[in-house]
Amino acid sequence: MGSAVAAALLFVVPALAAPRQKPDSALQRDLMAHIALLASDDFEGREPGTEGEAKTLRYLGKQWFDIGLLSGTNTPAHPWFAPVNLVAREPADSAAAFARKGRRIYVPRASVLMLTSGKRALVENAPLLFVGNALNPDAWDRNELAGRVAVMLDGTHKGGERQNALLKAGAAAVLTVLDGGRTLDQVAARRKRSGYALASEALGGDLEGFIAADSFDRLVATGGLSLAGLRSAAAAPGFVPRVLDISATLEATTRETSIRTHNLIGKLEGKRPDTGAVLFVAHWDHFGRCAEPPAEHLICNGAIDNASGVAALTEVARRLSRMPQPDRDIYFLATTAEELGLLGAEAFAENPPLPLKQIVAAFNIDSIAIAPAGTPLAIVGRGMTPLDPQIIAAARAARRQLVLTDDANAYVKRQDGWALLQHDVPAVMVTSAYGDIKRLEAFFDGDYHRPTDVVKPTIELGGAAEDVQFLVTLGRWFGDSRKVPLVVK
Numbered sequence: 292m293g294s295a296v297a298a299a300l301l302f303v304v305p306a307l308a309a310p311r312q313k314p315d316s317a318l319q320r321d322l323m324a325h326i327a328l329l330a331s332d333d334f335e336g337r338e339p340g341t342e343g344e345a346k347t348l349r350y351l352g353k354q355w356f357d358i359g360l361l362s363g364t365n366t367p368a369h370p371w372f373a374p375v376n377l378v379a380r381e382p383a384d385s386a387a388a389f390a391r392k393g394r395r396i397y398v399p400r401a402s403v404l405m406l407t408s409g410k411r412a413l414v415e416n417a418p419l420l421f422v423g424n425a426l427n428p429d430a431w432d433r434n435e436l437a438g439r440v441a442v443m444l445d446g447t448h449k450g451g452e453r454q455n456a457l458l459k460a461g462a463a464a465v466l467t468v469l470d471g472g473r474t475l476d477q478v479a480a481r482r483k484r485s486g487y488a489l490a491s492e493a494l495g496g497d498l499e500g501f502i503a504a505d506s507f508d509r510l511v512a513t514g515g516l517s518l519a520g521l522r523s524a525a526a527a528p529g530f531v532p533r534v535l536d537i538s539a540t541l542e543a544t545t546r547e548t549s550i551r552t553h554n555l556i557g558k559l560e561g562k563r564p565d566t567g568a569v570l571f572v573a574h575w576d577h578f579g580r581c582a583e584p585p586a587e588h589l590i591c592n593g594a595i596d597n598a599s600g601v602a603a604l605t606e607v608a609r610r611l612s613r614m615p616q617p618d619r620d621i622y623f624l625a626t627t628a629e630e631l632g633l634l635g636a637e638a639f640a641e642n643p644p645l646p647l648k649q650i651v652a653a654f655n656i657d658s659i660a661i662a663p664a665g666t667p668l669a670i671v672g673r674g675m676t677p678l679d680p681q682i683i684a685a686a687r688a689a690r691r692q693l694v695l696t697d698d699a700n701a702y703v704k705r706q707d708g709w710a711l712l713q714h715d716v717p718a719v720m721v722t723s724a725y726g727d728i729k730r731l732e733a734f735f736d737g738d739y740h741r742p743t744d745v746v747k748p749t750i751e752l753g754g755a756a757e758d759v760q761f762l763v764t765l766g767r768w769f770g771d772s773r774k775v776p777l778v779v780k
């Protein structure tokens with residue numbers, strides 16, 4: 292429905308000629324005060340499970356309590372702070388043994404790396420099947436891959452995707468020959484930092500490995516083949532996978548560390564909570580210490596990402612709390628572990644304090660100290676929820692310009708609203724930060740996720756303050772059960 296509306300209105304909903312919302316310099320000062328504190332070195336980059344988390348949640352919890360919010364966890368055992376248990380996984384042991392006709396072939400231990408996303412994965416005496424570049428494994432006979440170790444050339448293009456397709460097509464494991472630009476050390480270094488999950492998440496049992504090109508060459512030489520020969524066979528038209536007459540026993544284990552962290556949840560009670568709820572979200576976490584000496588500044592303070600968002604969340608709560616009581620409950624959620632893969636939002640959705648179908652609308656706030664006052668708003672998630680017509684109507688009523696293109700949707704998976712959307716919660720971001728994509732991309736190319744995302748005298752809060760004002764408008768609008776009825780899904 293969003294696109295039909297867009298076509299009718301061309302690309303921008305024009306503000307009416309009358310005066311817009313007045314700039315609110317007091318609000319900008321309040322936002323700045325929150326950001327300056329949350330992004331100070333004292334908060335250590337707000338990493339989940341650290342003293343930085345404790346300081347952040349103590350500060351936000353007190354602000355929200357003083358505003359007059361109530362705990363929104365709806366469990367007396369855990370008021371305000373909903374525990375979220377994470378595991379950090381890093382590769383532990385890796386082992387690979389190869390044999391031809393029962394005779395062991397020596398391969399240096401350091402030239403093979405086996406990895407799993409689960410705790411432990413093992414295949415024993417599985418035959419190797421050379422699959423070349425593995426460009427279309429979906430087209431192959433599943434029986435051919437089943438129980439076998441698919442041996443794939445790395446080349447240069449989308450190795451991870453080809454590997455996953457092989458696993459999906461039934462391979463017991465995938466062994467990638469590093470014949471392209473990547474080295475084993477690079478693969479290992481990359482893996483070290485990417486393994487976070489909710490503790491409740493089922494473990495994957497996949498098994499993937501990497502072997503250095505020279506070792507693979509010596510391995511197949513025992514059967515009179517060479518890497519060069521296999522490579523040209525793979526490039527020839529009509530290539531079909533080829534059994535290598537070598538078997539492998541491969542094993543990978545993962546070390547797990549538990550991290551106990553929290554979502555902060557507050558609420559404003561409505562008069563008619565049976566009519567549903569509105570949810571505002573912003574992630575409080577960031578990367579903590581993210582650089583090594585000799586760099587001088589070692590902390591990723593996350594001033595824009597996302598001290599600005601939780602500052603705005605807090606000021607939206609303050610303003611809504613001073614207004615007449617809405618029909619609906621309004622929830623405020625400061626999520627943990629967004630930076631580790633939207634895990635706090637996922638935990639909220641898996642264990643929500645209210646039935647998710649009660650949530651009429653969710654508005655995420657992420658990295659909004661980007662655009663100056665007067666920048667039009669954009670909807671991240673436009674066309675993906677039933678909310679667009681009401682947001683457009685609210686923008687008209689508030690005399691705010693709204694960009695109606697899909698440009699902002701390029702970023703929809705990179706924010707907590709995406710985790711909520713996966714659970715059918717209508718979640719969008721409505722913000723000036725995405726109203727000028729060029730300016731946003733300059734941030735992504737610059738300070739984003741770097742130790743330079745600190746409070747600067749030049750930090751732009753004009754658009755952020757206007758975002759707060761419009762989010763308050765949206766809170767009133769969607770909190771009104773006559774204006775926006777609850778459609779039970």
Ligand SMILES: [Zn+2]
Nearest residue numbers: 596597630740
């Ligand atoms: Zn981020």
